[in-house]
Amino acid sequence: MAVCLAFPLSFSLPPPFLPSFLPLLFSSFTPPPSFFLPFLLPLIFSSLSPPLLPEAKKGGGGRQGPPPCSCLALPVIGGGVAAATGSPLCQRVSQQLLRGRLSLRNRSGESVVHAGWCTTHTRRPRSLFSSVAPPGITVDTMYNSGHHHHHHKQGAPVSPDSAAAADVFEQLCTASTFKSVLYHYRLLCDVLRLKPTNFRNFYPKLKSKLRSWKAQAIWSKFDKRSSHKCYNHGKACTNSKVLIIGAGPCGLRTAIEAQLLGAKVVVVEKRDRFSRNNVLHLWPFVINDLKQLGAKKFYGKFCAGAIDHISIRQLQCILLKVALLLGVEIYENVSFEELTEPPEDQNEKIGWRARLSPADHPANQYEFDVLIGADGKRNTLHGFKRKEFRGKLAIAITANFINKRTELEARVQEISGVAFIFNQKFFKELYAATGIDLENIVYYKDETHYFVMTAKKQSLIEKGVILRDLQDTQQLLHPSNVDRNALMEYAREAADFSTSYQLPHLDFAVNHYGKPDVAMFDFTSMFAAENACRMVEKRGHKLLSGLVGDSLLEPFWPTGSGCARGFLSSFDACWMIRSFSSGKMMPLEVLAERESIYRLLAQTTPENLSKDHSSYSLDPASRYPTINLRAVLPFQVRTLFNTDDPVHLEEITNPHLVNNDELPKKRKRRGV
Ligand SMILES: Cc1cc2nc3c(=O)[nH]c(=O)nc-3n(C[C@H](O)[C@H](O)[C@H](O)COP(=O)(O)OP(=O)(O)OC[C@H]3O[C@@H](n4cnc5c(N)ncnc54)[C@H](O)[C@@H]3O)c2cc1C
Secondary structure: OOEEEEOOOOOOOOHHHHHHHHHHHHHHOOOOHHHOHHHHHHHOHHHOOOOOOOOOOOOOOOOOOOOOEOEEEEEEOOOEEEEEEOOOHHHHHHHHHHHOOOOOEOOOOOEOOOOEEEEEEOOOOEEEEEEOOOOOOOOOOOOEOOOOOOOEOOOOOOOHHHHHHHHHHHHHHHOOOHHHHHHHHHHHHHHHOOOOOOHHHHHHHHHHHOOEHHHHHHHHHHHHHHOOHHHOOOOOOOOOEEEEEOOOHHHHHHHHHHHHOOOEEEEEOOOOOOOOOOEEEOOHHHHHHHHHOOHHHHOOOOOOOOOOEEEHHHHHHHHHHHHHHHOOEEEOOOEEEEEEOOOOOOOOOOOEEEEEEOOOOHHHHOOEOEEEEOOOOOOOOOOOOEEEEEOOOOEEEEEEEEOOOOHHHHHOOOEEEEEOOOOHHHHHHHHHHHOOOEEEEEEEEOOEEEEEEEEOHHHHHHOOOEOOOOOOHHHHOOHHHEOHHHHHHHHHHHHHHHOOOOOOOOOEOEOOOOOEOEEEEEOOEEEEEOOOEEEEEEOOEEEEEEEOHHHOEOOOHHHOOHHHHHHHHHHHHHHHHHHHHHOOOOHHHHHHHHHHHHHHHOOOOOOOOOOOHHHOOOOHHHOOOOOOOOOOOHHHHHHHEEEOOHHHHHHHHOOOOOOOOOOOOOOOOOOO
16 A cells, blocks of 8 residues: 655646646656655544444455545645555545544644545446545635536536535445445435434435436435335325334345434444345245335346345345435444333433443434344244244255356256145156255255255255254254264255256355355244233333334244235334324324234235235235225234323223224124
């Protein structure tokens, strides 16, 4: 990494020539090392905060991390030039400039009046030069290279800020890791001096500042969605503050809807990487829903042609980008530990908060009135009873192999799901050839070659995968009772046979822990929450809690229902937030309505949901053709409301207030 400063220099060249001129100038200028020191130390290192660096580029995948900036040049009008070459220093300096933490002075100690940011991209040869002025520095000249590649609406003036922002926005759209999406988003907010907040105070500002064709295409999707009457122009829930635990597909989908309703939305995610390779089969309405949110703008290959699947990682990236661009606040590496009640001393009227880890994270101070548990099947939110559904022993194996995207690989047919009962010949031949005994198998060609299968215990024992036959399923599949190499071989053989040995190589992709991505797990038991919501009121503060996704209803994976029912539960939870926030319904009515809708969830199939996917909205009637919102009545959900307010206690106990006498009407069910 080389850094050089040159003083004094004055520019007589017209601005458009500057970008190509600067790197040349600095590559030929080589002052002695001692020349740097007086300038370097105070100028750069003293003002740098810990770097916010995106994760390193992994094999495959698209562009990740910061722009491959090879030169940062800071021209100083009438004073001199500071230039830094190489990454990550360039990136850090530019960040500090953008944040206004780094200021430049010329030799006479005067404040720099103009700071420019020049990046040279090595992959896509192009150059961008734009001016970004840190606060407190007067900018008297703005330059634009005029030959960067962003397309702007004809006639619209292009400010240097928006040119820099357009570049960062472009990279945000194509970023493919959790870290790089967050990195580019935060940089974008810095450049545009925006702070994520509720929809009405964030989205219109962002939209007005980004006008590239790509941005326009995304805004038109968002505008269409947000104009639905159920959001009331982002004013339906302006009084609500929502905390969502988990940035899995369902947590993010819930965040998007709550944000569109106008609530303030914060998501905490305990991980800092989206590392799940597994590929999800999506129901048609989910594909339609994601396309309406602009999925194709963020991931061009999204469900192209007849493809109806996506890797969890990509799905999370798409939803993350949508949520962020609408103004949702998302914190990575922050884990929800427990709820904190409103304090006894109510002088400051402090309400419900969460104890998060790390304890010094600012989100610990966030007060909310809605809490959504979207933290997957190991739900951490207390107060929700779970019921267990036990079936016969079922052992699933997932395996991900590297997709090198060769022509040979492209030709191999997917297996969108084949079960023993439908194709006994295939499974018998598999057993005869390999000793592998399966009940079903799925193969999707996505970012990886993804296989998922249900294996019979006896064949796992015979093939040496399971070491000892134990009664207790947990012990049976405990790592100490599993030979991982034999498991890898088992999965590889099954994959090879089922694709007629056509995949030229079967090298394992790596999982979250950097190990070959093969897993074996038990899905004999599945859990569902007994209730979808509850409400607690303490010291004048109500808290509405709800579960969504796997936390609410664990899916049976062969039906591919996880995301579909998960998204439905997200919409239903947001409909509940809307009812709660409207102030028109009593707490028990809100809870009863939510429980009425939850009763349908486990029965939903692609066939019995409404076929008009483009009309799906938060309104349950738009999705469930025969919904009865009063299937559960307020008096039946008294136990879900816990209050210390005497008036509300009265509501719970007074039969007249809760329609005690009105029993649910028996309805003839036609489908759902
Ligand atoms: C083998 C297999 C195959 C599957 N196939 C399909 C399929 O084909 N189609 C389909 O739709 N579904 C499928 N599923 C199910 C699908 O993966 C899930 O339904 C979906 O991922 C659920 O999303 P979620 O957001 O509810 O939970 P998750 O995806 O589990 O996300 C929960 C998030 O919460 C975070 N978290 C957890 N605890 C905390 C905490 N305390 N604080 C902060 N964050 C926390 C986690 O890190 C995680 O990011 C399959 C599942 C399996 C196991």
